[in-house]
Amino acid sequence: xxxxxxxxxxxxxxxxxxxxxxxxxxxxxxxxxxxxxxxxxxxxxxxxxxxxxxxxxxxxxxxxxxxxxxxxxxxxxxxxxxxxxxxxxxxxxxxxxxxxxxxxxxxxxxxxxxxxxxxxxxxxxxxxxxxxxxxxxxxxxxxxxxxxxxxxxxxxxxxxxxxxxxxxxxxxxxxxxxxxxxxxxxxxxxxxxxxxxxxxxxxxxxxxxxxxxxxxxxxxxxxxxxxxxxxxxxxxxxxxxxxxxxxxxxxxxxxxxxxxxxxxxxxxxxxxxxxxxxxxxxxxxxxxxxxxxxxxxxxxxxxxxxxxxxxxxxxxxxxxxxxxxxxxxxxxxxxxxxxxxxxxxxxxxxxxxxxxxxxxxxxxxxxxxxxxxxxxxxxxxxxxxxxxxxxxxxxxxxxxxxxxxxx
Numbered sequence: 031x032x033x034x035x036x037x038x039x040x041x042x043x044x045x046x047x048x049x050x051x052x053x054x055x056x057x058x059x060x061x062x063x064x065x066x067x068x069x070x071x072x073x074x075x076x077x078x079x080x081x082x083x084x085x086x087x088x089x090x091x092x093x094x095x096x097x098x099x100x101x102x103x104x105x106x107x108x109x110x111x112x113x114x115x116x117x118x119x120x121x122x123x124x125x126x127x128x129x130x131x132x133x134x135x136x137x138x139x140x141x142x143x144x145x146x147x148x149x150x151x152x153x154x155x156x157x158x159x160x161x162x163x164x165x166x167x168x169x170x171x172x173x174x175x176x177x178x179x180x181x182x183x184x185x186x187x188x189x190x191x192x193x194x195x196x197x198x199x200x201x202x203x204x205x206x207x208x209x210x211x212x213x214x215x216x217x218x219x220x221x222x223x224x225x226x227x228x229x230x231x232x233x234x235x236x237x238x239x240x241x242x243x244x245x246x247x248x249x250x251x252x253x254x255x256x257x258x259x260x261x262x263x264x265x266x267x268x269x270x271x272x273x274x275x276x277x278x279x280x281x282x283x284x285x286x287x288x289x290x291x292x293x294x295x296x297x298x299x300x301x302x303x304x305x306x307x308x309x310x311x312x313x314x315x316x317x318x319x320x321x322x323x324x325x326x327x328x329x330x331x332x333x334x335x336x337x338x339x340x341x342x343x344x345x346x347x348x349x350x351x352x353x354x355x356x357x358x359x360x361x362x363x364x365x366x367x368x369x370x371x372x373x374x375x376x377x378x379x380x381x382x383x384x385x386x387x388x389x390x391x392x393x394x395x396x397x398x399x400x401x402x403x404x405x406x407x408x409x410x411x412x413x414x415x416x417x418x419x420x421x422x423x424x425x426x427x428x429x430x431x432x433x434x435x436x437x
Contacts, residue, residue: 046159051096058092079323086305087238090255093298094234097259098227101131101161102289103220103266109142110281112195120151126195126284128277131291132220132227132266134163135180135203137196158193162200164217171206180204180213199277199284212275219269223262227295230258241324244331249310256302263296317379335378 062084069080097103107127114122123145129136141156162183169178173185184204187197203213233255240248267288277284312320318328 048099048101050099051101054095054099055092058088058095062088076325079325083241083324087234090298090302091231091234093294094227094231094255094259097291097295097298098132098224098231100291101129101134101136102291103132103223104128104130104270104286104292105289106275106284106286108279108282108284110279112279114151114156114193115191116194121280122151122156124156124195126199126279128199128284128286129289130216130286132224133165134161135200135216136161137199139193139195156193158196160187160192160196162187162203164203164213164220166217166221168206168214168217173204178213178217180217195279202275202277212271215269215271219266219271222269223266226258226262226265230255230262230299233258242326245320245324245326246310246313249306249313251306252302252309253306256299256304256306259295259299259302261299263292263299266292329377331379332377334375336375 065084065088066081069077069084072080105128107125109123109125111121111123112126114120123142125138125140125142127138127140129138137158137160139156139158162180164178164180167178169181170176173181175182180200181204184197184200187200202210203216205211206214233251237248237251237255240251275284275286309320317331321328321331
């Protein structure tokens with residue numbers, strides 16, 4: 031009609047992507063892009079370690095969030111001949127799929143291209159993607175206002191006239207009695223699994239923060255991150271259902287199997303546990319190398335410590351075993367030089383784990399002084415580090431060393 035607004039009927043289309051899951055992926059991709067731009071401004075070999083750390087960390091974080099809110103912990107799909115709507119004798123050939131997440135179940139119905147239905151369905155587009163949430167209350171029995179969210183959504187779908195295959199699948203999740211309690215078990219499994227996934231997320235954040243200060247604690251929280259992800263997978267597999275979900279159709283049975291979110295969470299958890307153990311091993315055995323890899327000053331984990339004569343004898347004995355064997359093999363029956371008892375100032379690692387470490391002590395950097403305040407071209411090293419505690423001390427420096435290292 032002229033001079034009137036043009037009116038068009040609503041064009042309802044099926045959901046093609048999960049907006050929340052896509053948003054999480056886009057957020058992590060944008061964050062990675064920004065961090066890569068910052069890393070390109072650095073120089074040296076530290077750039078490669080930064081790229082590796084950022085990539086692994088953001089990948090683990092993206093898997094945590096997408097798996098927590100993802101819809102593919104279990105999936106199933108078949109192609110079958112099925113009735114279309116109630117009260118109509120027409121049948122269609124369509125693909126029927128189900129995706130089960132921690133918080134809801136998605137049911138899809140897509141008409142096949144080679145479907146030969148009656149004339150009254152030839153022009154109709156059959157493409158449905160419906161989600162039925164169950165977060166988190168089971169609710170009362172039935173479909174009333176105090177029933178669970180899944181039951182109320184199912185009743186609303188019946189009022190809207192959803193296709194029979196979708197209602198047939200969801201009906202299996204609404205029944206809560208006589209040994210058929212798929213909805214209750216999946217809801218309980220999703221509840222405990224999502225708690226474990228949310229526990230892994232702050233552990234991931236703390237691990238990233240602690241890697242800038244105390245590498246050992248960062249390794250601990252990385253292991254915790256992986257342990258919570260593996261725990262979520264175990265809880266889902268154990269609680270989800272005592273019997274397998276089998277939904278019969280005319281040509282086949284719809285069964286489910288573990289989906290991408292389950293396997294990604296399990297793989298990410300195992301990788302986090304392995305990474306945490308490897309980083310902890312390097313922190314105990316090669317602390318200086320792992321500190322350089324994470325961009326931390328190696329001396330930040332050391333503090334000054336004065337070895338007593340008894341402690342010095344133990345360190346001297348352990349470090350001089352190899353040297354004594356070499357001397358005896360080259361010159362048989364030759365005496366080994368020893369030092370007199372004194373205290374020695376060294377750097378000791380601040381840690382409670384001592385047995386697994388390669389070395390607890392480190393010789394300090396030399397202190398440099400000058401002969402006078404005007405001549406700075408002749409430095410005098412008062413505590414030049416030696417190869418080991420078993421090496422002899424020159425007579426002219428014994429007094430200065432002894433006075434310097436006295437507590």
